Amino acid sequence: MNALDPRSSAGRHGIPQSVLFLCGMNAIRSPMAEALARRALPRSVFLASAGLRAGERDPFVDAVLDETGLTLGDRHPQSIDELADTNFDLIITLSPEAHHRALEMTRTIAADVEYWPMLDPTIISGTREQIMAAYRDVRERLAAAIGARFGDGGKTDTN
Numbered sequence: 001m002n003a004l005d006p007r008s009s010a011g012r013h014g015i016p017q018s019v020l021f022l023c024g025m026n027a028i029r030s031p032m033a034e035a036l037a038r039r040a041l042p043r044s045v046f047l048a049s050a051g052l053r054a055g056e057r058d059p060f061v062d063a064v065l066d067e068t069g070l071t072l073g074d075r076h077p078q079s080i081d082e083l084a085d086t087n088f089d090l091i092i093t094l095s096p097e098a099h100h101r102a103l104e105m106t107r108t109i110a111a112d113v114e115y116w117p118m119l120d121p122t123i124i125s126g127t128r129e130q131i132m133a134a135y136r137d138v139r140e141r142l143a144a145a146i147g148a149r150f151g152d153g154g155k156t157d158t159n
Contacts, residue, residue, distance in 0.1 A: 017046065019045060020090070031049050035072060040146050051079055067136075
């Protein structure tokens, strides 16, 4: 059973106290996952995202999050080396290179690591609408994976 399987829900794994979403540049997939998880999980869960390298903020991420009422606020991409603390209960990796790095980190920290492969939407070219469709697809896949992994997150309200 993999992390995207609905059977591997909160009932099986529980809700961790801290989650890190890790990808290559912390510009698209991991900040999008963090924003979606903030909406889905209780406020008591510490959430962060980082990249192996710090990228540049991507305006398409802002646009597709805005469509669902979410925002990154004044948040900017950061590298894993910029995090004040890397001790997380769960590290969810969104790219192969991030997964390898997370597995290396478990040599010195006690964290569970899950790999959620997500397409990098920057590989899509075409019209603005075609590019937006690729970003929306990543957003929806992340939302589905978060829902499958954490269930309703124990939330009782919708904000």
